[in-house]
Amino acid sequence: MKELLVIEGLRKDFGERRLFEIERLVIRQAAAYVLTGLNGTGKSTLLRILAGLESASPDRAAYMGAPLSLRPYPRVLRESVVYVHQHPVLFSTTVAANIAYGLTARGMPSAQAAPRVEQAMAWAGVTHLRDSKPQTLSGGEKQRVALARAKVLEPRLLLLDEPTSSLDGAAREQVIALIPSLVAAGSSVVIACHDRDLISLPQVERLKLRDGRLQARQNRVRAVS
Numbered sequence: 001m002k003e004l005l006v007i008e009g010l011r012k013d014f015g016e017r018r019l020f021e022i023e024r025l026v027i028r029q030a031a032a033y034v035l036t037g038l039n040g041t042g043k044s045t046l047l048r049i050l051a052g053l054e055s056a057s058p059d060r061a062a063y064m065g066a067p068l069s070l071r072p073y074p075r076v077l078r079e080s081v082v083y084v085h086q087h088p089v090l091f092s093t094t095v096a097a098n099i100a101y102g103l104t105a106r107g108m109p110s111a112q113a114a115p116r117v118e119q120a121m122a123w124a125g126v127t128h129l130r131d132s133k134p135q136t137l138s139g140g141e142k143q144r145v146a147l148a149r150a151k152v153l154e155p156r157l158l159l160l161d162e163p164t165s166s167l168d169g170a171a172r173e174q175v176i177a178l179i180p181s182l183v184a185a186g187s188s189v190v191i192a193c194h195d196r197d198l199i200s201l202p203q204v205e206r207l208k209l210r211d212g213r214l215q216a217r218q219n220r221v222r223a224v225s
């Protein structure tokens with residue numbers, strides 16, 4: 001599988017404190033990764049760097065084989081990378097309008113956006129909620145709307161920050177069930193989480209932040225964090 005994004009020599013400091021120093025991070029095309037590590041090890045910070053929400057100057061970075069700088073955050077990544085917050089903020093319009101927002105903001109005419117929004121709502125199982133106000137939704141429904149809002153943009157790289165951490169039961173399972181289809185659709189996915197069921201999804205590779213270093217390993221054996 002081809003490499004989508006390669007980052008080498010990535011250090012992140014907050015003041016005097018070095019949060020992590022990552023020798024090499026490789027994200028391949030259409031591959032899924034779980035990013036584990038204790039609270040405070042920098043999972044969210046790493047995802048935010050990849051999404052351009054936090055600054056960083058690695059020694060080297062390359063996207064689809066072409067070298068690039070992360071500072072300023074390049075347009076090619078802005079158009080290809082989507083970050084989904086642990087507690088997604090939805091606009092107090094409707095579910096459908098939230099999912100359409102990114103496409104409209106990119107200048108897509110609404111006639112062209114509409115079928116994509118329909119498809120994304122069906123994928124996330126939220127079609128019946130299309131006219132609902134987000135503040136009336138359950139946590140699981142909100143997370144699925146946030147995933148639909150991200151997927152509709154057809155990102156090459158999707159970054160999910162603890163998508164199931166505030167969910168349980170069926171709501172959690174519904175979110176987990178959506179992940180493999182993102183990869184099948186060609187996206188690479190990095191999921192920061194502690195969720196055993198996400199960690200042990202088939203064909204998911206494991207990235208672990210520990211003591212400021214990133215360890216990578218294939219997830220053939222059921223992982224215990």
Ligand SMILES: Nc1ncnc2c1ncn2[C@@H]1O[C@H](COP(=O)(O)OP(=O)(O)O)[C@@H](O)[C@H]1O
Nearest residue numbers: 014015019037038039040041042043044045046
């Ligand atoms: N903007 C910031 N300024 C200073 N410290 C920060 C900032 N953002 C995160 N941190 C610190 O970096 C550490 C890692 O945070 P985070 O990436 O949220 O970890 P995780 O997601 O693994 O729990 C925490 O100790 C947090 O307080």
Ligand SMILES: [Mg+2]
Nearest residue numbers: 043044045192
């Ligand atoms: Mg976090």
